[in-house]
Each structure stands twice: as structure tokens, then as C-alpha cells.
Amino acid sequence: xxxxxxxxxxxxxxxxxxxxxxxxxxxxxxxxxxxxxxxxxxxxxxxxxxxxxxxxxxxxxxxxxxxxxxxxxxxxxxxxxxxxxxxxxxxxxxxxxxxxxxxxxxxxxxxxxxxxxxxxxxxxxxxxxxxxxxxxxxxxxxxxxxxxxxxxxxxxxxxxxxxxxxxxxxxxxxxxxxxxxxxxxxxxxxxxxxxxxxxxxxxxxxxxxxxxxxxxxxxxxxxxxxxxxxxxxxxxxxxxxxxxxxxxxxxxxxxxxxxxxxxxxxxxxxxxxxxxxxxxxxxxxxxxxxxxxxxxxxxxxxxxxxxxxxxxxxxxxxxxxxxxxxxxxxxxxxxxxxxxxxxxxxxxxxxxxxxxxxxxxxxxxxxxxxxxxxxxxxxxxxxxxxx
Amino acid sequence: xxxxxxxxxxxxxxxxxxxxxxxxxxxxxxxxxxxxxxxxxxxxxxxxxxxxxxxxxxxxxxxxxxxxxxxxxxxxxxxxxxxxxxxxxxxxxxxxxxxxxxxxxxxxxxxxxxxxxxxxxxxxxxxxxxxxxxxxxxxxxxxxxxxxxxxxxxxxxxxxxxxxxxxxxxxxxxxxxxxxxxxxxxxxxxxxxxxxxxxxxxxxxxxxxxxxxxxxxxxxxxxxxxxxxxxxxxxxxxxxxxxxxxxxxxxxxxxxxxxxxxxxxxxxxxxxxxxxxxxxxxxxxxxxxxxxxxxxxxxxxxxxxxxxxxxxxxxxxxxxxxxxxxxxxxxxxxxxxxxxxxxxxxxxxxxxxxxxxxxxxxxxxxxxxxxxxxxxxxxxxxxxxxx
Numbered sequence: 001x002x003x004x005x006x007x008x009x010x011x012x013x014x015x016x017x018x019x020x021x022x023x024x025x026x027x028x029x030x031x032x033x034x035x036x037x038x039x040x041x042x043x044x045x046x047x048x049x050x051x052x053x054x055x056x057x058x059x060x061x062x063x064x065x066x067x068x069x070x071x072x073x074x075x076x077x078x079x080x081x082x083x084x085x086x087x088x089x090x091x092x093x094x095x096x097x098x099x100x101x102x103x104x105x106x107x108x109x110x111x112x113x114x115x116x117x118x119x120x121x122x123x124x125x126x127x128x129x130x131x132x133x134x135x136x137x138x139x140x141x142x143x144x145x146x147x148x149x150x151x152x153x154x155x156x157x158x159x160x161x162x163x164x165x166x167x168x169x170x171x172x173x174x175x176x177x178x179x180x181x182x183x184x185x186x187x188x189x190x191x192x193x194x195x196x197x198x199x200x201x202x203x204x205x206x207x208x209x210x211x212x213x214x215x216x217x218x219x220x221x222x223x224x225x226x227x228x229x230x231x232x233x234x235x236x237x238x239x240x241x242x243x244x245x246x247x248x249x250x251x252x253x254x255x256x257x258x259x260x261x262x263x264x265x266x267x268x269x270x271x272x273x274x275x276x277x278x279x280x281x282x283x284x285x286x287x288x289x290x291x292x293x294x295x296x297x298x299x300x301x302x303x304x305x306x307x308x309x310x311x312x313x314x315x316x317x318x319x320x321x322x323x324x325x326x327x328x329x330x331x332x333x334x335x336x337x338x339x340x341x342x343x344x345x346x347x348x349x350x351x352x353x354x355x356x357x358x359x360x361x362x363x364x365x366x367x368x369x370x371x372x373x374x375x376x377x378x379x380x381x382x383x384x385x386x387x
Numbered sequence: 388x389x390x391x392x393x394x395x396x397x398x399x400x401x402x403x404x405x406x407x408x409x410x411x412x413x414x415x416x417x418x419x420x421x422x423x424x425x426x427x428x429x430x431x432x433x434x435x436x437x438x439x440x441x442x443x444x445x446x447x448x449x450x451x452x453x454x455x456x457x458x459x460x461x462x463x464x465x466x467x468x469x470x471x472x473x474x475x476x477x478x479x480x481x482x483x484x485x486x487x488x489x490x491x492x493x494x495x496x497x498x499x500x501x502x503x504x505x506x507x508x509x510x511x512x513x514x515x516x517x518x519x520x521x522x523x524x525x526x527x528x529x530x531x532x533x534x535x536x537x538x539x540x541x542x543x544x545x546x547x548x549x550x551x552x553x554x555x556x557x558x559x560x561x562x563x564x565x566x567x568x569x570x571x572x573x574x575x576x577x578x579x580x581x582x583x584x585x586x587x588x589x590x591x592x593x594x595x596x597x598x599x600x601x602x603x604x605x606x607x608x609x610x611x612x613x614x615x616x617x618x619x620x621x622x623x624x625x626x627x628x629x630x631x632x633x634x635x636x637x638x639x640x641x642x643x644x645x646x647x648x649x650x651x652x653x654x655x656x657x658x659x660x661x662x663x664x665x666x667x668x669x670x671x672x673x674x675x676x677x678x679x680x681x682x683x684x685x686x687x688x689x690x691x692x693x694x695x696x697x698x699x700x701x702x703x704x705x706x707x708x709x710x711x712x713x714x715x716x717x718x719x720x721x722x723x724x725x726x727x728x729x730x731x732x733x734x735x736x737x738x739x740x741x742x743x744x745x746x747x748x749x750x751x752x753x754x755x756x757x758x759x760x761x762x763x764x765x766x767x768x769x770x771x772x773x774x
Contacts, residue, residue, distance in 0.1 A: 001489045021521075054516075055443040059524065061516035062471040065763035068630045069637075075649050077628035078764070079477050080469045084449040090466050094481060101488030102388045129441075129448035134408075137446065241464035243455045250456075262462045376452035377465070 008037020088340025089370030176327020183333025395424020437478030475727025476757030563714020570720025599720030
């Protein structure tokens, strides 16, 4: 297997982009990535696109072809991959495999989702398709309800508090206020979160990631070629993915994401590192409780201690472990298919020292953690800078 | 890169399966493939599923997780891939890459689509998502209309006749009448096709592949391991994919599928064979005109001569080239995501000599040709039996 590196990244401004569609946002992100990688475009020989629900949201499938067409990259192979909100992470993994296998030498990996101004406004219902349609969504269990069940159970088992969950949102807005591509550019207070409208008790509006439009792109090459090509290639030193039951009610535990535990163990082994070696991590905080479970499942804090750690500031910029420096799904926004790729974009920026006002000192090893549904899919990547 | 072989195949009975969903059909096909490969199931370490529009059709995305869950294969990575009607072929290609790269040692590749009894009966609209939603479907150009345009142009440029197109359907029904898994088990006459109801002139009902439910599964292993494991592994000696514009109106020519020409050239080069070496081919006959264009684009007949060749019986069983021995999309049925994998299942059966009443004599090398939309994606695989 060949070693794989990221040589260029870019993203569109995340937000409510009422006048823009799949093509516009991906072209914006893609052009930036091509420019960043100093490519002409002719080197690109394969494309993957992660997107969750364009069929339900805008009536368009075949997004691989749509993107390769609108980017002027015909006739290279273009494939859409989907694993609900982990579609971006899974696309990155296919790109990694295409390079590692020796089948391709320059792969564009895009993630995108158009969620506002969709015909029918069926966003909640389309997102419900990430869980078990027959046994969850049809019975009324939308995603806030499913994560609310996990939050309640975490509170019961470990004494996690609503204020601890709220502290995650406060920290992520603090980070996103320093990120010009983020959906939310404003800081918030604990009071704002705690007093916000209830969505599914105990989760309130500010515990939930927003509905966002956006795209992100990463360009991959074999590491040896990348070293010749650019000043600071970022090597992907681990790519791991695991699955769990689609429905929450089929699981042994509601307070952990087992697929995350399994995938991260594999990733640590592949990269030959431990949680202590990770300087920055982008975790999948679709709800504040999800970030708390993630930092436990990934081994940064013991199970049940994630809420306290968040409250104590141990996940803030330049603390014990800098979590969601981009602002995460909560602050940066969550265009579902784009999220997994955006996480990689942020980690690359941080490892290169391009994190601007949110730059973490001495960031050498970074991780991305992308979850589909309530944890039926989890994808982990670990990246490292040279030297 | 490691060599890759198919060690087990299976499919569900294709047809209008009013009482069965994604889970049931994939479990049926998957169990048969696991039994065929003589595996316990514990060897399987990765899964890909090709499916086009479960979000629009039944409100369920995240089909990788749904399948791995219902097949009892948790926690292996499970990823859905989509390229409209080429979803199955693209899934096979990801499985090929996962083995070739050395990342996985036993990969299940499934294809599935549930098209009857879907909420809202939006099949035509969901299928339209394979083309350009904004510039084709929204203007009323459904797929029969798009292929009708190609047929008219082929008639104008090359003198192709309605009777020649009809002969494709007659031949494919003759083949499917010998296939117990096929949607249609009956032979038809030229008169039946020519007198059938007009769908989009010049295409009539019997020029069009039906709406079908079904699933197909192939299990892949590294060739060297496969040789020890089973009596007759079928090696995949080429895997190639190419793209073209999403919308038909953007293309230079309406009488060829350029993505097929490009992908097949690559595939022939990779496999080191020519069209003359291919004994059997499963082509993407979503409409009869599509089979005529395919046998030309793949190099079996000169451009413009495909209609005449079909009429003259040169594509029948044991003729010049045995085309669509399964019955093709027209006779065997077209559950869109399943089709690309079903093509591989049929080729494996033929190369092993398990083609029953439709067995082609001395079939040594076979090809599959799977198209997404009106040709924006084309995926080709070439397979070979040992000895």
C-alpha cells in the first residue's frame, strides 16, 4: 500500500446560502483546493463526492457526474458515496483507498449538502433517513429526539448536567467566531444556551447543530509525489471505519457510540499513536451530548467524565486537547455531506499553521471523527505533518 | 496492486416484490452468495452497497448501515455508493479497489433497489434524478424521452429501424425465459413489441426495461487466497469507469455514449484483450436503443451497424457475441442499484458453466457494462476464468 497525503484543501463559506446550489458551492470549494494545491487540474484522475440526501432534498441523484461535469473534469471517474452524516468522511476514505491501491494518482474528495430552500422543506424528514425509517422515524423519533434519549441516559448514569452540555456549545461558538468560513461568527454565553427554546428535552436549540449549506474539498496524492509537489503535505496515517445497528434501541448501551470506539482503536493501531499524541481533533458534535460522548469514546477522557472536562475548559483551544477548533458542527455549521471533509480541511490548516486566530500551538498530529446517524457509522482519520 | 477474484455470487428473484423491502431482498441474495462462496461469514471484513434512490423512494438513506445490520455483519465498514443506474457497477469497483489496495481481504458487494409499492409512487421522478434535474427533468424530459431522442437520431444518422430495436427485446426475453431469477419468464414476438403502447416515440412499452425490485451480491477476495478457497474463482482482470456530461444536450453526439467508449478502451488495455476476445457481455439495455449503442461503443460492431447486427441474430446465445444472456435489463428486470452487480453474477455463472439452459459454450472471458443516467457514468469490468 502506498502512503497518502493531502496536498490541497478548500471550502465554501458555510451558512444559509439561499441562492446557491450543489454546483456553485462545490465549484467554490474545489477551485480553492486546486489553487491551494498549485495544480492545473489536468493532474486529477478520480473524484469522490460525499453527500447524504440530494435525492430527497432537491430531486437530484448522480451527484458524482453532476460535480465532475460542472468542474470541467470530464471524463475522470466520479463516484458519490453516502453514509448519512458520515458521507464526507467515507468519501475521504475512498479517496485514500484509491491512492493507496495504486489505481489513481490525484484524487479530489468533495463533500456537499444543500439544505435550505429545498422543495418541500423536508429537511427533518430527509435527515431521519439516517436512522431507521421503519422503526424510528415512522414512530416520530427524529434526530433531536434520538440524541435527547442518549443525553438523558448519560445524565442518569454519569451525572452529566445541562450546563456541561451547554459549555460545549459556548466553546464551539468561541472557536467558530475566529473562523471566517463558519456559519456562526458570534460568541454565545452559557445563559443563551440554557435559556434557548427546548427542542427535545434536555436538548435546547443551542445544543443542536444548525441546518447549513456548504461544501468542502481535499485533494489527495501519493505521499512520495506530494513531497516533491508541495511544501507541506499532510500525511493521512490512519483511516478506519466501523458500523453499528441502525436503530438506537438495538444497542447494548445508549451512552457510547461503539462504532467510534472500534474505529478509533483500529486507527490508533494503524497510526501507532495513542490518544495522548493527538493535538487537535474535529469531533462530530451534531448535538452537544455527541461531543461529550465522542471525547470519551475516542479515549481522551474516561467514560462519564466528558461533561466535566468540557465544563472545566479541558477541550478549549490550547488546553489538554483542542476539540473542534473549526467551531465544530455547532459553530461552523453542518451541511451533512460536507462535514467529514470540512473536518479534514480544518485539521490540514491547523497542522500547516494556517489556523489564523484559532491556531493551536505545536499541532503535529490531528484527528477527524465523523458519525452517521446515531452512530451506525463512524469514520476516523489521523493526519500528521512532516518533521 | 493485488489481483482480485469473485468467489461467491447470489441474487434474489427479480420481479414486483410487493411485500419485500431492502432488508429481505439483500438477505436473500447475500445468503446465497455466502453459501456459494462456502464462507462462514466471519471472513467478511468490508461491505459496499450500490443503490440509487432509497431516500426518494422509501425515505431511507444510510443503506450501508441498514444492510450490515440486517445481515448480522456489524461492526465491519459498510458504505453505500451511488451513480444512478450504474450504482451496482460502481459498488463492484469500490470492492475491487478495497481488495486490490490490500486494505481488505473479503469484501461483500451488494446492489439493491426497491421500486414497487413505494410511498408516493414517485418512481419516474426519482429516476429522473439520474439526469439533470434542473435542465432536463424539470422541463419534462423523463428517461424514456431522453432515450427516445437518442433513438430518433440513431435512426436518422444510420437508418436504424423500429424493428431492429424490437429485435433486441425479443432476444432478451428469449434469454430471460431461460433464467429462473428473471422478472419476465416469457418469450415475446416482434409483433408484440411493435404493437405495444407508445411510451415516447419511437420507443414503445416493450422497448423499455421494467420497474423491478431485486438484489444481487458478489463476494470478492484476493486472487491468490481465492484459488486456495474455491474450485473456480473468477478473476476481475479489468475495472474502468468514465464520466460525461449529466445532460444529454451538452454532448457532441447523441448516438454514442462517450463514457462507454473511454471506459472500455481503458478496460481492454488493462485486461490486455480486444473485443474479439470477449465471449459474453452483459450490457446496459435500459431501452432497446441503449443495447444497440452499447454493442457499437464497446467495439463489437461498427458504429451504425448495431441495429442490423441485432436483427440478424449476431447477439443471440452462441452467436458472434452472446449479449445479455441473463435477459438484460429488459428481460431480467432493472432494479437500478442491483443491475450492475447482477451483471457480474450472470457473467460468473456463465464462466463457471452454471448458465443452465442459457449456457454459452466455451465462455472464457466475460464483460459487464453498466451505465448511469443517459451516459454520464459508465463502468466496465472484464472477468476471466482460470485455464
